[in-house]
Amino acid sequence: MATYTPPLRDMQFVLHEVLNVTDELKLLPRHADVDADTINAVLEEGGKFASQVLFPINISGDTEGCTLDKTTHEVKAPTGFKEAYAQYVEGGWPALSCDPEYGGQGLPLVINQCMYEMMNSGNQAWTMYPGLSHGAYEALHAHGTPEQKATFLPKLTSGQWTGTMCLTEPHCGTDLGMLRSKAEPQADGSYKITGQKIFISAGEHDLAENIVHLVLARLPDAPVGSKGISLFLVPKFLVNADGSLGARNPVFCTGLEHKMGIHGNATAQINLDGAIGTLVGQPNKGLAAMFVMMNAARLGVGNQSLGLTEVAYQNAVAYAKDRIQMRALSGPKNPELPADKIIHHPDVRKMLLTARAYAEGGRAFAIWTALQIDKELHSDDEDERKESADLVALLTPIIKAFITDNAWIATSHCMQVFGGHGYVKEWGMEQYVRDARINMIYEGTNTIQSLDLLGRKVLGDNGKKLKAFGKLVQTFVEDEGTNEAMQEFINPLADVGDKLTKLTTELGMKAFGNADEVGAAAVDYLRVAGHLVFAYFWARMAKVALEKQNAGDPFYTAKLATARFYFAKLLPETAGLIRTARTGLAPLMEMDEALF
Template sequence: MPQYTPPLRDMQFVLHEVLKVEDAFRELPPHADLDAETINSVVEEAGKFATNVTFPLNQSGDAEGCTYVGDGVVTAPKGFKEAYAQYCEQGWPALSCDPDFGGQGLPELVNNVLFEMLNSANQAWTMYPGLSHGAYAALVARGTDELKQTYLPKLVSGDWTGTMCLTEPHAGTDLGILRTKAEPNADGSYSITGTKIFISSGEHDLSNNIVHLVLARLPDAPAGTKGITLFVVPKFIPDAKGEPGERNTVKCGSIEHKMGIHGNATAVINLDGAKGWMVGEPNKGMAGMFIMMNGARLGVGMQSLGLGEVAYQNSLAYAKDRLQSRSLTGPKNKDKPADTIIVHPDVRRMLLTQKAWNEAARMLCYWVGLMIDQSHKHPDAQVREDADDLVALLTPIVKAFITDNAFEGTNLAMQVFGGHGFIKEWGVEQYVRDARINLIYEGTNTIQSLDLIGRKVLLDGGVKLGKFGKLVQAFVKDNADKPEMKEFIEPLMDIGNKVTMLTSDLGQSGAKNPDDMGAAAVPYLRVVGHLVYSYLWARMARVALDNEGDFYKAKLSTARFYFAKLLPETAFQIRSARAGSATLMELNAALF
């Protein structure tokens, strides 16, 4: 049976020793009085909920899956509904929401910590409240006062849950060709007709109502993404008292039978003249949906961080217990017939790879969470702008780099287990299956790579990347003359220079042949991801060097492993990025 222990010590290291969040929050008026003790207390309680309530349902939920009863009715696995009721009773949906709508008003960063643990415990279950938080954010930003008063208190309490309805059978990422129609009604609402697919948490029995955020076209809408409008379409239309009333004509037609996340209902949603209300302005729905989508992309990174952590914990425990063969340098457990497999170099490589990916991912997710809080609540407009730019730059890194690495990590965890990893009862094969979807949805990782190089780097002339570069340069300047930091500063400077040159070269080649940019996008994201991780690992190493004890020794050892064994990936990724598109595009499609 698998096990999970919230990594509270490492969380506290990132929050308080590296990010120094208590000092950072003092600059944000809504959080100026929030202290480390309060944050730690919330995190510890969240860990108890994840460990004691949702984690025990992970394997059983995977085995049972969701059930399509018929006539649009779907039930979640046994225990999911009761766990969700406890989640709401304890106030977790409201954690980082606005007090004006019943929220607790804590920082988004604290919410990120909560969701890391929930995803480690049970990703399929966590997707139900996770998507609700995204719907909340979109309505806060774009909804009318009437919509906010109707829907936000219910989403904040968890009484209602939310979804995002984008994808259609003929259109995945290319939303410009979606066909769902919205016809105006006399009462100010709209009649919405169409079919959406792959809708996570699209139908279930956990909450009293489901609030769908739907993209559709008005009758006179221009073609492409400039003709898309966002609507809120509830499963039950709220009555005069704001409670679920008339059943709307939006129904689940079926649920998908998937490789993983069996406990989450991935639904086909049919809208047959369903009543909806416009969110934001006509034909500007993408702006509202991107609020939810970008939040979801960050959430997917958190999902993979959670899975990477729990897979690592289980493979580490197994490696310390499993007896097999002798160490190459002589027996280490002479009183036993064999040594534990953690003595073998390649087992250590697999464990340290997981550990290095996870700890850097945690640092990145928490740092981005802090910058989201700064972008919303810092009194200085320049700080808000800089934080927002960095979040935009790092969002595709969080989504793609973390999910790629976590999938590798869960596979390595299975490899550590050997044949036992392929057996369901050990739990690791589920982590591999569940992790695989994270590379695909909310825009595939190739889409994230194109977004990074095209929109986030080249479109603004490198302004956002330059802001990140200034942080790296400042850190290097502060530590370049310190001998103990040389092993971290020199590779950080090297990869920084290489990213600068690669970006310039790809910008020039891509201007001549856009296919060259398409061919380089994925390796480019890998290289920039390593630049980000190099900076974060150097920061963590700096703190570890200033302290004593086994925890800090382990942190330094992991940092050294990252720079020695993982960062060199950039050599072949840079070479691949520079190779252009000729070898990809010269072969006639008929000859494949």
């Protein structure tokens, strides 16, 4: 019963009317020839793939799940997944933003961002298979040896092989310094890897002929803790000198997790029993290399939740326009019917507009961040590359945590719009809630992201990165300060920016006295920062919509209405968050452990 329509009009609005991406790309030599027609054509075809190929196998994939043959250690993905992946490869989609040197199409990441949003709306569990491969590609592209790049990047680029990241172990999750997997050097320069990994998304499947595992392990003489971790490339099948597949490497799936959601993706328990691997990057510097993939994954997880927010919203709106229940308090709105459509009830509209505001705000934020990555990678200006890199570093934990938190709120609201039908599987809504919940947990829980933001990204450099983003906000505020029509957006934007600056200073002073004050305030702080970012992009979108509101296109009317809702109903959450952040550590630590 569920449906999905790719939000191409809104993507085009953000890309071409708000951000003017083609003007930005013209300044990057690698992407100077990319025009609006190219972007629109790629996204139109990508939308067809997401809606016509991936979406129809979403609910069935959730119902069927993945199947492990414990004798062969092989995993079968749900019906239709392998065929969809073959279409994905045939269409050249894995190569979209990859390096032409390795067979990629070399298109900007900003296009890839939009493509992945649509695929996540269509089928998050399926999209995780190529998504993780892209992260493995990025890590090897940045840190692989020439031989590793030549052997593995063309296959990852084409999609012929897929990739994973093998970090977590049964006794250690986020605290990777405790991992125990061992790497023994061999005479030929390779290593034998032994250990156990869990929660490995896409860790085993039948979609591709080979799987490239990036595995964290310790060398025999490694220092203790996170400074003694190395990264290794461990393929499912060894690769011969001519590039053909060789012997089966002893890296096996020994179990599949029974999960709340994303049933269509194989979350594998992996056992490495002397598996042959090669070192990626420098010895004992594995985390630095893996962080390329981890950061890509964190941006990807935010994108997963953005996709879920959009598709949940679309279905909730369609239901609210059809379902009739009771009369509006102010009198009948559909007198020809025995009851009014529920879209006339204020609280239903509040739930719908919450999801819409979080989807459209998150889309603008994610696309802008992808554009900064394009600048970081391809600008000729060293200062611009550094500035873009700093902004991406600052905003990555916000994309991961704020957008995933918002998706949990939005998908829950959208399920609520359906009433009891939302709790029933065939409508599809309860799956979106279940699938959304993991996004707040994996790739570093949202608390970890909050600690990263406040502790490392803000206080760690005395607010330098935060001030760089604040400068963008301040410039926009100053530019629109005399525009009377913009005051309803500019004034609250400026206000939350000032309050975040004061809160940052206050928390920094507290942290000097007790570092645990950072932990007490970090989650609230990230949410305030997230609202500042959303307010900035909503104000920018409102500016464009105001300028075009008389063009006769109802799109701009709707955009303004959603912007006004965001500033009136969602941004004020920051007042309570700032107050709770300021209460500090004492209320959390007063109770003795024995009393819990």
